[in-house]
Amino acid sequence: MxxxxxxxxxxxxxxxxxxxxxxxxxxxxxxxxxxxxxxxxxxxxxxxxxxxxxxxPGIIDTHVHLSSWLGGAEGHRMLARAGVTTAFDVAGPVGSVMDLAARYGTGLTLACIDYVRPGHTVDTTDPAADELRDHLARARAQGAIGLKVLGGHFPLTAEATARVIAVCAENGAHVAFHAGTLDTPQDMRGLRQALDLAAGHPLHLPHVNAYVRGSQDHILTETMEACRLIEAHPNIWSESYLAPFNGNSAKCANGIPESVATQRNLVKGGYAATSQGMEDAILGGWAHVHMPQDGENLLATGEAALAAWRAADSDIGCSFYVNPPEARINLAIMKRASGRFAIDALATDGGGIPRNDLCERGLALVALNALTLGEFVVKTSAEPARMMGLPGKGHLGxxxxxxxxxxxxxxxxxxxxxxxxxxxxxxxxxxxxGATILSPPEAEQHLRDKGLQTRLTPPFQFRPLQPSL
Structure with a gap:
């Protein structure tokens, strides 16, 4: 037998x-x-x-949030229900991500990078290279495989942003940059600046659609420019998402939202960038609170949402419908002259943010014959596996x-x-x-002590350099 x-x-x-x-x-x-x-x-x-x-092949979402700061414990169940098997938390904080994974994991393989946030992980908006090296070492010891510059939310100076990218490059660490600095906003200007600040070093440029909203030129003109610029920079690995709404923190301090992106989105909707403006936007249906319900987060507005925001002392997620369809759809399907996709991957920026829609919206493009099912697999599994240096994932060989x-x-x-x-x-x-963490060697025992499984991820594994064409 x-x-x-x-x-x-x-x-x-x-x-x-x-x-x-x-x-x-x-x-x-x-x-x-x-x-x-x-x-x-x-x-x-x-x-x-x-x-x-x-x-x-198992779906790989290369941009999610699973920390107490953004996303929360609910994200593990939400990702599992969406068919995701591997996910990449692109912000941290890493300690919170690991604690929640140990307690609420649903069997996923996870990676995490830690944010560079003034007043939290670094002292100022202009940290020196030595301070950044120290932060990277601390983050790695807790399980992070790199750093994230949250330019759209908590911007650094342009010079410090370039230092983060360079420090990660010299140490073989992954680095992602939510484009935007103290002097350049999160739009096409931020995207252009991000490519310059990378200075040829590997860089993960997340949610390209977040910079393409028609604020500087016609939305389709911006979309085409974004694709041309990224194609001209083979050191860039990019992803976009299909949801019409973004994800922010609704936390306020000293009467204003902490996140610059939240402030700008309130103003975009005609509300004041203040705590009172946030209350008005929730009641008015512009700011959608991420409300836990039956183990998952849902979008909510009105009195119940306002009560949840207040009960959390404002420390809760929120979303705004600010992503135009012209950019979301075209960025998902446009190709380079070589035949490769202009934007490498489809991700969600989801996890605990309720937009884990790779099947829901991605397969809608398949139904429209805008993508073949094989191309859907390339964008949601094969290319993400290549970026993450995981030759055993992204295929069924x-x-x-x-x-x-x-x-x-x-x-x-x-x-x-x-x-x-x-x-x-x-x-x-x-x-x-449970969860299996793609872990730096120095964090292996720390993570195992938490009850997490580990898969060693040495320096220079996560390198989003494009292949030679």
Whole structure:
């Protein structure tokens, strides 16, 4: 008798552009890895009927928020229900991310970078290189694989921003930059400045659609310029999201919102950039509070939302509908002359922010024939895996990680998922537990002491350099 496989997914339509798979196949998993793809794979200890479903490499969301500062514990369940198997918290604070993952994890693989925030992780808006090196060392010791400049929310000087990027480059750390500095706002001017400040160093430029809102030129002109600029800078790895609303912190101090982005969005909606303006915007339906309900966060306005904001002493998330469709859709589908996508990946900036919509909105583009299903996989799994230096993810080849997402195309929903061969989502029900952290070597024991699994991520693994064309 043949030895049974651990798991076999039978009868699904497998889509794996990396390995040229597009058809009905069974997939066997042994020891957490893909053992066979084909037909008549023999017996299994567990069988999953994938008939009528599409079987994809596990979805990787390269921009989420899972900290007490932004996103919260609810994000783990929300990501699992969305079919995500690997996620990248792009802000931190890292200690909070790890604490929540240990307590509320749903079986995902996670990575995290830590924010560079004046008055919190650095002293001023113009930290010197030595202070940044010290911050990076502290962040790594807690589990972060790099740093994030929150220019749109808590900007630094342009010079300090360039120092963060350079310090991360010299230490092989990942670095992301929410474009914007003390003298340049979060728009096309911020995007252009970000490319200059990178000075050829690797840089993760998140949510390109956040800089393309038609504030400086026609929205489509800005969209085309953003794509041309990024194509001309092979040191940049970029992503965009499809949701019409953004995500902010609603926290106020001394009578004003702490986040510059929140201030600007209040003004955009015709409200004062003050605590009272925030109250008025919540009641007026412009500011949507991220309200916990049944283990997830929902968008809410009105009296109940205002009560939640007050009960949290304003320390709660909020969103504004500020992302035009012209940029969101075109940035998702536009390609370079080489045939590669202009913006490398689709992400959500979600997690605990209620817009984990890679299936909901991304598969809508497939239904419109704006993307093929294989291209959807490229943007939500294959390219993210390459950026994160994870050759075992993003495809379903023999020996790959057993990360799989099963989707119902008609409903544009994830049905089930596996991470390392272990179930995360089963028929729409979250069953996964714990988390595996992509960890710097120096944080391994610290994270294991918290009860977290680790996967070592040495310096220079996360390097968003584009391949030679």
């Amino acid at each position: 043949p030895v049974p496989h651990d798991v076999i997914l039978r009868g699904g339509h497998v889509i794996d552009p990396v390995n040229g798979l597009d058809g009905l196949h069974d997939i066997a998993i042994d020891g957490g890895m893909i053992a066979a793809v084909g037909h008549d794979l023999g017996p299994a200890r567990e069988q999953v009927d994938a008939t009528g479903l599409h079987v994809l 023999i020996g790959a990680d057993g990360d799989i997402t099963l989707v119902d195309l008609a409903r544009r929903q994830a049905v089930s998922s596996f991470g390392g061969g272990r179930p995360i989502l089963r028929d729409g029900v979250v069953v996964g537990r």
